[in-house]
Amino acid sequence: MFQSFDVTARPEQGPPRLAALRVVMAAQACDAFLVPRADAHQGEYVAPRDDRLAWLTGFTGSAGFCAVLPDVAGVFIDGRYRTQVKAQVADVYTPVPWPDITLGPWLADRLQAGAIVGFDPWLHSAGQIETLETSLAAAGIKAQACDNLVDRVWDDQPAPPMGPVKAHPLEFAGEPHAEKRARLAAGLRTDGQCAALITLPDSICWLLNIRGSDIPRNPVAQGFAILHDTGQVDLFMAQGKLSQVIDHLGPDVTVHAVDTLETALQALGGSVRVDRSTVPYILADLLGDRADFAGDPCALPKARKNPAEIAGSAAAHLRDGAAVVELLAWLDAQPIGSLRETDVVTKLETLRRSDNALQDISFETIAGTGPNGAIMHYRVTEDTDSTLHDGQLIVLDSGGQYLDGTTDITRTIAIGAPPHEACAAFTRVLQGMIAMSCLRWPVGLAGRDIEAIGRMPLWLAGQDFDHGLGHGVGAYLSVHEGPQRLSRVSQVPLEAGMILSNEPGYYREGAFGIRIENLIVAQDAAPKPGGDTHRKMLDWRTLTFAPIDRRLVVADMLTHSERAWINSYHAEVAEKIGPRLSPSAKTWLDAATSHI
Numbered sequence: 001m002f003q004s005f006d007v008t009a010r011p012e013q014g015p016p017r018l019a020a021l022r023v024v025m026a027a028q029a030c031d032a033f034l035v036p037r038a039d040a041h042q043g044e045y046v047a048p049r050d051d052r053l054a055w056l057t058g059f060t061g062s063a064g065f066c067a068v069l070p071d072v073a074g075v076f077i078d079g080r081y082r083t084q085v086k087a088q089v090a091d092v093y094t095p096v097p098w099p100d101i102t103l104g105p106w107l108a109d110r111l112q113a114g115a116i117v118g119f120d121p122w123l124h125s126a127g128q129i130e131t132l133e134t135s136l137a138a139a140g141i142k143a144q145a146c147d148n149l150v151d152r153v154w155d156d157q158p159a160p161p162m163g164p165v166k167a168h169p170l171e172f173a174g175e176p177h178a179e180k181r182a183r184l185a186a187g188l189r190t191d192g193q194c195a196a197l198i199t200l201p202d203s204i205c206w207l208l209n210i211r212g213s214d215i216p217r218n219p220v221a222q223g224f225a226i227l228h229d230t231g232q233v234d235l236f237m238a239q240g241k242l243s244q245v246i247d248h249l250g251p252d253v254t255v256h257a258v259d260t261l262e263t264a265l266q267a268l269g270g271s272v273r274v275d276r277s278t279v280p281y282i283l284a285d286l287l288g289d290r291a292d293f294a295g296d297p298c299a300l301p302k303a304r305k306n307p308a309e310i311a312g313s314a315a316a317h318l319r320d321g322a323a324v325v326e327l328l329a330w331l332d333a334q335p336i337g338s339l340r341e342t343d344v345v346t347k348l349e350t351l352r353r354s355d356n357a358l359q360d361i362s363f364e365t366i367a368g369t370g371p372n373g374a375i376m377h378y379r380v381t382e383d384t385d386s387t388l389h390d391g392q393l394i395v396l397d398s399g400g401q402y403l404d405g406t407t408d409i410t411r412t413i414a415i416g417a418p419p420h421e422a423c424a425a426f427t428r429v430l431q432g433m434i435a436m437s438c439l440r441w442p443v444g445l446a447g448r449d450i451e452a453i454g455r456m457p458l459w460l461a462g463q464d465f466d467h468g469l470g471h472g473v474g475a476y477l478s479v480h481e482g483p484q485r486l487s488r489v490s491q492v493p494l495e496a497g498m499i500l501s502n503e504p505g506y507y508r509e510g511a512f513g514i515r516i517e518n519l520i521v522a523q524d525a526a527p528k529p530g531g532d533t534h535r536k537m538l539d540w541r542t543l544t545f546a547p548i549d550r551r552l553v554v555a556d557m558l559t560h561s562e563r564a565w566i567n568s569y570h571a572e573v574a575e576k577i578g579p580r581l582s583p584s585a586k587t588w589l590d591a592a593t594s595h596i
Contacts, residue, residue, distance in 0.1 A: 001349060002217075002361045005342050007381045007591045009058040011090040017056050018073055018092055020153040025068065034103075036065040040122040041199050041222055042278040044480050045215045045577040049158040050445065052150045054118040058088045061377060062480075065454065066093070067103060069110055076103065079466025080376045087375075104135025104202050113140030115258050118538055119281075121145035126284035126293075127276040145282065163213030165221045165241045167248040170209070172404050172476065174308025177209040178231070184297045194270030196297045197287075198225040199278055202477045203298035207254065208233065210245055217363050218478050219401055224261050226268070227297065236251065236261045248501060262286055273297060287534055302474070304497040309405075309475035310521055315403030316357070317519065321545040321573070322580035323351040324398075324409060328547065329581075329588035330543035333475050336416050337390045341367045341380040352400050362399035362406050362479040369415065373513030376467055376505070390416030393426075393552070395513045399479055408479050408501055409544050410517035416549045424461075425506045426514050426552040431457040431517050432504040434565045436469065436486070436540070440525050443536040447490035447500075454486070454504045463506055470501040473519055496538060498522045518544035547592040555596050567595045 025033050035057075039050035044062060054060045057073075067074045076098035077085045085095045095181040096106065107117060115551035117136065133143050151157060152368045170176060188196060195259070198204055200221035210596070211223025223237030233253045242255060250253070254265065265272070265286055272287055274298040284291050305313070327348045331339070350356050369388045373395040379384075388394055392415045399408035411427060432454040441450055447470070451460075454469040470486030473479055483492040486500055494500075503517035525537040532579055547570055555563070570593035577588050 003345060003349060003364055005345075005380060005382050005385065007383050009054050009060055009088065011058050011088060014058050014090040015092045016366065017153065018068065021056065021068060021149060022070060024149045024152050025070070025118070028115060028118065028146060028149060030144075030149070031115035032067055032069045032107060032117040034065060034067055034117065034119045034124070035150055036123050037063060038123045040223070040280055041201050041224070042125055042280065043200050043202065043220070043478070045217070045218050045478065047158075047161045047222070049160055050149075052154070054152060056150060057093055058090065059085050060088060060379065061085070062185065064098070064105075067107060072110060074106060076101075082466070083507075084375050084377060102135070103318065104132055104280055108136060108139035108141060111139070111141050115141045117141060117143045118146040118149065119143060120148040121282035121285070122280045123148070124276055124281050126274075126279050126281050126291075127250055129281045130276075160238075161214035161222060162238060162240055163221065164243070165210050165212045165237075165245050165466055167245050168205070168209045168211050168476065169403070172308060172312045173209045174306040177207060180207055180209075180251070180301070181227065181231040181233060181252070184227060184301065185229050185306040187297060188227070188273060191273070191294065192271060192296070193273045193292055193293075194229050195268055196227045196273035197265065197279060197283065198227060198296060198298060199275075199280065199283075200296060200298075202474060202481065203296055203302060204235070206302040206474075206477060207298050208235070208249060210248070212241065213346045217360055217401065219476060220478065223258065226264060234264055236264070250418060275299070276576040284575045291582065300495075302477075303472055303481065303484050304495055305475055305521065306497065310402030310497065310499075313406070313451075313475060313519075313521070316400070316402040317407055317545065318351065318576055318580065319355050319357070320400050320402070320407040320409070321577045323348065323355070323400075324411070324546045325577055325581060325589055326351050326585045328411070328413065328592070329585040331413065332588060336390045337387060340385050341369055341372070341388070341394075344388075345380060348396070348398055355400075355402065357402045357404060358400050359403060359476075360401040362401045362408060366395060366397035366410075368513060370512060371510050373412075374509045374511065376507060376513070376515075388415045391418060392416070393418055393422055393512045393514065395515050397515060397517065399519075401476060403476060406474050406476055406479050407544070408473055408517065408519060409546060410503055410515045411546060411549065412514045412516060412552065413549050418552060420554075422512050422514070423552050423554050424557065425458075425463065426459040426549075427554045427557045428461055428463065428546060429504045429506050429514050430553060430566075431558070431562055433502055433518065434506075434562050436502045437518070437542060438561075439521065440537050440539045440563060441494075443538055444493050446493050447484065447486040448488050449485045451488055451490075451492075454502065458504070458506060465505045465507060470503055473499045473501060475499075478479065494522050494538060496522050496524050499543070502540075516548060518542055542569070545576050547573055547589065549593065550594075550596060553596060558596070563596055571593075
């Protein structure tokens, strides 16, 4: 099994660890210390060695941070985790709704003028510290870089990851890394930059057509890279990881020890491109006036998938869809009350593992039944494993890391006879997903400009959900990939080739959760008769194929066009997935995709 059900953090571990940290803080003369869920590379995911937030507090969400003061410790979490945090942290921690409440004012309300807020300069971006310093200045409070104080009290901290790095085949990458380096270097020369500092592991792996295993569920290798305006790259990564790819990297990629990075940056003689939101504060401070905050040069090219990457993703989704349908058919055949959440997770992974291209799951499978379904990023453990009872829903959010693509699919499934209230909410969620799937929009619009389309049916009923409508997805890379998002805060214009999730949901704490998710890729829209010939438009192509549970659909709530979309989608599922199934699953699918 890729996934385990071990309990990785317990609330009762938090108080003694917090007390030990406060002792070190007092000795360091820190009035506050910040503990982010971040590593020096500033990606979304961290290796076990860097999971300081979970170790200290017990909170295992993928975003958030803790601000520790002598008399209060605030755990800042966004809307996705406000239910989860209650079960994971002890009462010595205070959950803080973020970004409704921001860090600077929260600290200013609790500290006196002259107070020192300590932070590890490797674990916070330049943008984060700039914002913090600005908000604290009026209160006379200083943010001060210091050693990581959590590391001083974490006695059994895991070793740094040393997973082997492998070459990513050209048939899946679609472009040699020499061409990528030359293309991006030309952009640096045009912008008057002598080099770019790249810190995100997925950016480095995309640029050099390599993949690693340093981060669970993400095929990336930790390191840093300097891309020069000549197209040459200095790669700062442990030599022990790279033995299999030296020939692949070639003479224009030079490998260095990680601890020589600062010396190399000091030697650069011109403007250096960095990303304000991801470059560690210590490195931006070292560059000083030479830092050009123009963004990660890999971000948009990586997001705009080339034809080989799109074809690979489409192929991976068909095989993955077959595994999901086999699971759904199996699930329906089991007696109600005979399964637990872990049974569902184990069965689905077993089905996926029959594909030799599978390298890992793309994240810990979410299989939440009843009240657990209302925890948006629920992870089943030995302690929380629950039976699937009659009248409940189960939210099943999962994906695979295949050599040719990354998948992410969510289906909400009825167990027995679901209540009408849940069916009505499910139908509104489905209507939002359909509305986004059918959308055409002018080139130049960002996620924030169109995201409301997927929320409208819920809004009209006085309902909503506290996560974005969709995130970017990599090509055998991170399942959450920026900079594109379907989010009210995303200002990045959507472009052809970008793969995103389309996943509206609804969550009733203590009762049930609902989410439906397909992956979609933006593409140039065909002209419409009578349309503006000068106006370029985009639309979506669906990549995910698996049936939507018709038992949860209130057909009378659907419009004619919504009903037509579901029937057309189900016909395509039957056509594309049916031939890949066992006879029993094919029979189940024929019934599951019959017309509404």
